[in-house]
Amino acid sequence: xxxxxxxxxxxxxxxxxxxxxxxxxxxxxxxxxxxxxxxxxxxxxxxxxxxxxxxxxxxxxxxxxxxxxxxxxxxxxxxxxxxxxxxxxxxxxxxxxxxxxxxxxxxxxxxxxxxxxxxxxxxxxxxxxxxxxxxxxxxxxxxxxxxxxxxxxxxxxxxxxxxxxxxxxxxxxxxxxxxxxxxxxxxxxxxxxxxxxxxxxxxxxxxxxxxxxxxxxxxxxxxxxxxxxxxxxxxxxxxxxxxxxxxxxxxxxxxxxxxxxxxxxxxxxxxxxxxxxxxxxxxxxxxxxxxxxxxxxxxxxxxxxxxxxxxxxxxxxxxxxxxxxxxxxxxxxxxxxxx
Ligand code: NAD
Numbered sequence: 001x002x003x004x005x006x007x008x009x010x011x012x013x014x015x016x017x018x019x020x021x022x023x024x025x026x027x028x029x030x031x032x033x034x035x036x037x038x039x040x041x042x043x044x045x046x047x048x049x050x051x052x053x054x055x056x057x058x059x060x061x062x063x064x065x066x067x068x069x070x071x072x073x074x075x076x077x078x079x080x081x082x083x084x085x086x087x088x089x090x091x092x093x094x095x096x097x098x099x100x101x102x103x104x105x106x107x108x109x110x111x112x113x114x115x116x117x118x119x120x121x122x123x124x125x126x127x128x129x130x131x132x133x134x135x136x137x138x139x140x141x142x143x144x145x146x147x148x149x150x151x152x153x154x155x156x157x158x159x160x161x162x163x164x165x166x167x168x169x170x171x172x173x174x175x176x177x178x179x180x181x182x183x184x185x186x187x188x189x190x191x192x193x194x195x196x197x198x199x200x201x202x203x204x205x206x207x208x209x210x211x212x213x214x215x216x217x218x219x220x221x222x223x224x225x226x227x228x229x230x231x232x233x234x235x236x237x238x239x240x241x242x243x244x245x246x247x248x249x250x251x252x253x254x255x256x257x258x259x260x261x262x263x264x265x266x267x268x269x270x271x272x273x274x275x276x277x278x279x280x281x282x283x284x285x286x287x288x289x290x291x292x293x294x295x296x297x298x299x300x301x302x303x304x305x306x307x308x309x310x311x312x313x314x315x316x317x318x319x320x321x322x323x324x325x326x327x328x329x330x331x332x333x334x335x336x337x338x339x
Pocket of ligand 1: 014018069070071072073074083244245260261262263264265266267268269274275276277278279317
C-alpha cells in the first residue's frame with residue numbers, strides 16, 4: 001500500500017513545538033506517514049510569499065489530510081484569517097470539537113462528554129463584506145446563511161450522532177433576534193431532525209446555552225450551531241474539561257480534512273518550551289480515525305488518558321512543571337511500553 005502523505009503546517013507561536021511533539025507521537029505509534037512541510041500566515045508573508053502560498057494549497061489538495069499548528073491572526077487589522085481561508089478554499093464545512101473529561105485532570109466538572117459540531121464556512125465569522133466608512137465612524141460585516149449549507153451541516157451532524165451512538169442533538173441559535181439567518185438555520189435543523197426520529201432533537205438560544213453549559217454540562221450530548229457561536233461555545237466546553245491545552249478540532253469536507261488544536265498560537269508562552277501538546281495530539285488522533293486507523297487512534301488516546309490523568313509529568317497549564325519535551329517523552333514511553 002502506498003505510504004500516506006500528510007501535509008504539516010507548523011504554524012506560529014507555540015505551533016512548531018506542539019507540531020514537533022505530535023509528530024514524535026505519531027512516529028512512536030509507527031504510523032509510517034510521510035510528511036510534506038508547508039507554510040502559511042506571517043511566516044509565508046515574511047518570505048515574500050502569499051498569505052497561503054499556492055504550493056501549500058496544492059499540497060493539501062494532493063495529500064487530502066493536513067495537520068496544522070495554530071496560526072496568528074492580527075486583531076482588528078492586517079491580513080484575514082488563514083484558518084477561514086483554508087476552510088473556505090477546501091470547503092471544510094464542518095468543524096468537530098469534542099470536549100471530553102480525562103479522569104484525574106483538575107477541572108470544573110468530571111465526566112463531561114460534549115461534541116460541538118460547528119458550521120465552518122458561513123455566517124458572521126466568515127468575515128464577508130467587512131467595511132469601515134472613510135470617516136471611520138461606521139463598520140459593516142455581512143452574515144450569510146444558506147439553506148444548502150445548513151442542510152449539509154445538519155445531515156453531517158445527525159449522521160455523526162447516529163454513527164457515534166449519541167442520544168441527543170441540541171441545535172443552538174439566536175433565531176429570536178436574528179430571525180433571518182439564525183431563523184433559516186433553525187428551520188432547516190427542524191426538517192433534517194425529522195429524518196432521525198431515534199435521536200432526541202432539542203433547541204436552545206445561545207445565551208441560555210452558555211449558562212446551561214456552565215451550570216450543568218452533563219445535560220448536553222451533541223451541540224450543532226453556526227460558525228461564531230460554535231467558536232465561542234467550544235472554548236467554553238474546553239474550559240469545563242481542563243482547558244484549551246486538551247481540546248482538539250477537525251475541519252472536515254467532502255474530500256479533505258485539516259486537523260488542529262482548538263487553541264491559538266499562545267503568544268504569552270511562545271518560545272518558553274512549556275506548551276501543552278495534548279490538544280494537537282488529540283487532533284492527530286481524529287486524523288487517524290479519518291484515515292480509518294482506529295486502532296492507532298485508540299492507542300494514542302489511551303496513552304494520553306494515562307499520562308495526563310496520572311498528572312505526574314505534565315505542563316504548567318495542567319498544574320505541573322514539565323517542559324513540552326519532557327511531557328512528550330512520557331507519551332512516547334507509555335506507547336513503547338504497550339508495543
Ligand atoms: P490562545 O488560544 O492562543 O491562548 C489563550 C490562553 O490559553 C493563553 O493564556 C495561552 O497561554 C493558553 N494556551 C493556549 N494553548 C495552550 C497550550 N497548548 N498549552 C498551554 N497553554 C495554552 O488564544 P489568543 O491568545 O486569544 O490567540 C492568540 C492568536 O492565536 C491570535 O492571533 C488568534 O487569532 C490565533 N488563533 C488561532 C487559532 C487557530 O489557528 N486554529 C485558534 C484560535 C486563535
